Amino acid sequence: DVKVTQSSRYLVKRTGEKVFLECVQDMDHENMFWYRQDPGLGLRLIYFSYDVKMKEKGDIPEGYSVSREKKERFSLILESASTNQTSMYLCASIDSPFAHEQYFGPGTRLTVT
Amino acid sequence: GQQVMQIPQYQHVQEGEDFTTYCNSSTTLSNIQWYKQRPGGHPVFLIQLVKSGEVKKQKRLTFQFGEAKKNSSLHITATQTTDVGTYFCAGPPNTGNQFYFGTGTSLTVIP
Numbered sequence: 001d002v003k004v005t006q007s008s009r010y011l012v013k014r015t016g017e018k019v020f021l022e023c024v025q026d027m028d029h030e031n032m033f034w035y036r037q038d039p040g041l042g043l044r045l046i047y048f049s050y051d052v053k054m055k056e057k058g059d060i061p062e063g064y065s066v067s068r069e070k071k072e073r074f075s076l077i078l079e080s081a082s083t084n085q086t087s088m089y090l091c092a093s094i095d096s097p098f099a100h101e102q103y104f105g106p107g108t109r110l111t112v113t
Numbered sequence: 114g115q116q117v118m119q120i121p122q123y124q125h126v127q128e129g130e131d132f133t134t135y136c137n138s139s140t141t142l143s144n145i146q147w148y149k150q151r152p153g154g155h156p157v158f159l160i161q162l163v164k165s166g167e168v169k170k171q172k173r174l175t176f177q178f179g180e181a182k183k184n185s186s187l188h189i190t191a192t193q194t195t196d197v198g199t200y201f202c203a204g205p206p207n208t209g210n211q212f213y214f215g216t217g218t219s220l221t222v223i224p
Binding site for chain 1: 211
């Protein structure tokens with residue numbers, strides 16, 4: 001059974017803290033994505049990676065960075081968390097954007113106080 | 114930049130009524146995928162359409178991909194309470210590895 005896991009389901013951090021969100025997939029997928037989901041805005045792409053050490057900005061990369069040192073792991077980093085980064089963060093992976101479905105992790109609900 | 118809009122944003126229907134959500138992209142998509150997200154859950158893949166004008170059915174669900182590959186629709190016949198959730202369209206543009214999700218339509222079914 002395919003699986004995408006995220007390090008935490010719920011996370012509470014203080015403003016200014018550095019936050020790491022980890023995502024691991026066991027399907028040997030090339031492409032991995034980080035989205036944030038907010039009511040009425042759908043899923044907005046933050047960053048994606050199509051290979052190890054490769055990354056591309058999505059629609060809303062400001063305030064975030066990513067790391068992909070191994071194929072199965074894609075990390076999202078909030079360098080200095082702010083209250084407007086309170087959101088649901090979803091990680092996904094896909095073999096090829098042109099042929100297959102995206103598999104999502106369970107999500108991390110991050111609250112920045 | 115790329116935009117994928119869905120309408121309506123919210124829909125309340127009586128159980129047994131039909132439901133349709135429409136998806137419109139500002140650019141041509143390589144394919145269109147539909148996902149369902151139950152309350153408290155994560156998006157789960159429903160179907161993918163690739164060809165211009167393609168129509169696919171899954172029991173009470175009918176999916177269409179527009180001729181210009183810029184729009185799509187999902188129609189549910191005779192809704193049931195199990196259909197509750199948010200429905201998203203999504204897809205990659207013709208070039209690049211990007212992936213765009215629609216804004217979603219939240220369906221509430223009243224028993």
